[in-house]
Amino acid sequence: MAKAKVGQSSNAKRQVRDPxxxxxxxxxxxxxxxxxxxxxxxxxxxxxAQTGVTKAMIYYYFKSKxxxxxxVLERAFSGLLQMSQQLDLDQLPPEEALEKGVREFLxxxxxxxxxxxxLFHEAIQNQGEYYKRTGFPTLFTGLIAILERGIxxxxxxxxxxxxxxxxxxxxxxxxxxxxxxxxxxxxxxxxLSPEMIEQHRxxxxxxxxxxxxxxxxxxxxxx
Amino acid sequence: MAKAKVGQSSNAKRQVRDPxxxxxxxxxxxxxxxxxxxxxxxxxxxxxAQTGVTKAMIYYYFKSKxxxxxxVLERAFSGLLQMSQQLDLDQLPPEEALEKGVREFLxxxxxxxxxxxxLFHEAIQNQGEYYKRTGFPTLFTGLIAILERGIxxxxxxxxxxxxxxxxxxxxxxxxxxxxxxxxxxxxxxxxLSPEMIEQHRxxxxxxxxxxxxxxxxxxxxxx
DNA sequence: GTCTATACTGGGATAGAC
DNA sequence: GTCTATCCCAGTATAGAC
Numbered sequence: 001m002a003k004a005k006v007g008q009s010s011n012a013k014r015q016v017r018d019p020x021x022x023x024x025x026x027x028x029x030x031x032x033x034x035x036x037x038x039x040x041x042x043x044x045x046x047x048x049a050q051t052g053v054t055k056a057m058i059y060y061y062f063k064s065k066x067x068x069x070x071x072v073l074e075r076a077f078s079g080l081l082q083m084s085q086q087l088d089l090d091q092l093p094p095e096e097a098l099e100k101g102v103r104e105f106l107x108x109x110x111x112x113x114x115x116x117x118x119l120f121h122e123a124i125q126n127q128g129e130y131y132k133r134t135g136f137p138t139l140f141t142g143l144i145a146i147l148e149r150g151i152x153x154x155x156x157x158x159x160x161x162x163x164x165x166x167x168x169x170x171x172x173x174x175x176x177x178x179x180x181x182x183x184x185x186x187x188x189x190x191x192l193s194p195e196m197i198e199q200h201r202x203x204x205x206x207x208x209x210x211x212x213x214x215x216x217x218x219x220x221x222x223x
Numbered sequence: 224m225a226k227a228k229v230g231q232s233s234n235a236k237r238q239v240r241d242p243x244x245x246x247x248x249x250x251x252x253x254x255x256x257x258x259x260x261x262x263x264x265x266x267x268x269x270x271x272a273q274t275g276v277t278k279a280m281i282y283y284y285f286k287s288k289x290x291x292x293x294x295v296l297e298r299a300f301s302g303l304l305q306m307s308q309q310l311d312l313d314q315l316p317p318e319e320a321l322e323k324g325v326r327e328f329l330x331x332x333x334x335x336x337x338x339x340x341x342l343f344h345e346a347i348q349n350q351g352e353y354y355k356r357t358g359f360p361t362l363f364t365g366l367i368a369i370l371e372r373g374i375x376x377x378x379x380x381x382x383x384x385x386x387x388x389x390x391x392x393x394x395x396x397x398x399x400x401x402x403x404x405x406x407x408x409x410x411x412x413x414x415l416s417p418e419m420i421e422q423h424r425x426x427x428x429x430x431x432x433x434x435x436x437x438x439x440x441x442x443x444x445x446x
Numbered sequence: 447g448t449c450t451a452t453a454c455t456g457g458g459a460t461a462g463a464c
Numbered sequence: 465g466t467c468t469a470t471c472c473c474a475g476t477a478t479a480g481a482c
Binding site for chain 2: 177
Binding site for chain 1: 456457458459460461
């Protein structure tokens, strides 16, 4: 009758009394759980079970479920933001900047699809309450700046920078957000295999670049 | 101490003993709730409270939460599918077909953003278990067929039909799925106002059509 | 057909032992 | 720092009155 004591089922055996490792393990499991269910519906019990510690540890380190959530957000997005700053896209011509930015963003998505899932739940459940603090909006402003430069220089057509930025990001993330649905369209393919992800990258960049290019550039392109 | 007895708070007063109205009211509220939280995290209590009936009614009419979920899916997507069949896009030249299809799809999204949210939860929570049965996949196959025709005729560039179809849908729905986050980018604008939705439609169609057009067509376009 | 009452479970959070 | 035990509310589902 009693539940079998499984404990740390999937993770490597944790050292006892290793605070840093415990915290990291909790954060890892929490990121998964929040990505799947969002802040509200995520269960601390599931996080604890996956981590191999008890629920009490979560409250010891992070005080509350919300505290844990914020810690997950910070850790998850700090890397992304650092990357975007290091790219120095302002120094490149608009077309190169856009392509490089999109390429890099897609690589992040592929590495960790949890980010966009968390953000989606954020939008639907919490009206973007925590979204403001992710620093994610700065990625958008960067993208918009590139588009505006490109329009001014004539290499992009006269598009709406904000709405186009949104559409570009949508193109990048939808594949990853919906792949569990989309796999039913092509049961033979592994949607998250490196090959398919590479194909998605290729097609996404192609459709985005063709979608924003101005006529002058389009003609030059077809010579 | 006792909870105030709110009952049918927001909806118009329901007639007592009106089965059809009760069922419809439950379905309406359930659609909202499932869109916000997905099958697992949706609360029958919230649905009942919003409807103005008791939880018991839900089980009386739909047997279980899952039964209710399936009923919601069926009702929500039957309209969409009917529409797509009536459009008769096979009869139009590819470019017209694509533009008309996208336009119509965006109109559906604007009318009821719940659909794409439900599908997202479907993907993340349930691995698309119910997605198969929505008939939504047929929309994709229709879109793919249009793209293939366009490639064959040379009015679209030689793109990957499946991945491009995914990217097109992503462009259409991302705006609606993420608008609660995106509003923080432009706090002055009402993202779901008719004007903004119209602008999104315009920009989405522009970037999609430019993104798929072949070179021949692109040149003709710029004469 | 609709309600009230309730059985039962799951899950957030805390106290206190070790 | 980590665990066990527990409190208590929330939520699914059902029984039975009207």
